[in-house]
Amino acid sequence: MKKNKEILVATSNIGKVKEFHKLFDGHQLFCLKDLDIEDALEDGSSFLENALIKAKHGAAKSEKYTIADDSGLVVPGLNFEPGIYSARYAGNHASDKDNRDKIIDKLNELKLEELDAYYVCVLVGIKNHDDPMPIIAQGEIHGKVSINSSGEGGFGYDKIFYPENYDCSMASIEASIKNKISHRAIASEKLLALYKKSY
Template identity: 45%
Template sequence: MSKIVLASGNAGKVLEINELLSDHGIDVIPQTEFDVPEAVEDGLTFVENALKKARHAAKLTGLPAIADDSGIEVDALDKRPGIYSARYSGEGATDTKNYEKMLAELKDVSEEKRSARYWCVMVYLESENDPTPIITQGSLEGRILTAPKGDGGFGYDPIFWLPEQQCTAAELSMEEKNKISHRAIALNALARKLTSKMI
């Protein structure tokens, strides 16, 4: 079985990625199992940050690596917070502090102007110096509510309304979320490219 390191210690991500790739003889192992510290995410785009994380994990483990970088962009905030989504509210940022800051910034914005989307970029590197990484991306359209709703998910999910599903991302079951999420779309695209490369 081929082994790939995931540039994350997130158990949910590891499970999700393994479910998609295990049928293809690929075993995904979190970087925490190799005591790999977090990479410095100082890129200016999701692609740059994902590449930095994958290269860091590949360098320290000698294995091929997968990494993702994701965030939310809000049209009324000039596409912010984007790559800064996880630390939007500054030092000691938490999910709740982040979305409360967003709600405060949007308090005078009308419903029809609260459009937003989640983005995810996934990267695969065969080695630290791989000159041709596989890069895929996925997005999920929605809009920002005026107050949180639902207690599932994480990040901005409680204020991210999905018009088609008529609920917030925090009200979706994990199974439903894994079918439509920005990460699922990017990951499925990556899985297709990876498996065709390995055949």
């Protein structure tokens, strides 16, 4: 990807925007709020469908190369919840803490301190809203969700997600390390590699 390329990151989530700025260093990134673009209606039934909806919406409104992601936490032991509903797990206007608390409540109901879980990110890159060949990349990071909340960094479920091979929560891991191991970082590296091959 050429340096200084103008890219729309089709999100209003400030946490995601910060991560993308670090991952796509050297490019001029915009988010939806920068261009006064409203959020797309996410009514897909999978991470991929939602990422495509957001990418097409952003590209149509901005006429810029657009990257969109749909990501979330998956806990197989909780019927694969929250999945595509991760951002609104505890309700449409739920805060990150509300969503984390709902997971903790469910663990407490099951009398469990932790459960296997993983973060997933599906990234889509498109040149324009009718791009017939979108670039698609997926990243995952496995670990556990816990009733123990810790750390000051990150966002979403990071304070209760403990990655494999780490004895601290995702929210306690330094940003420089998180930007190498996170589901979004893994998907971004794949996306960049695919972009270079395709264009």
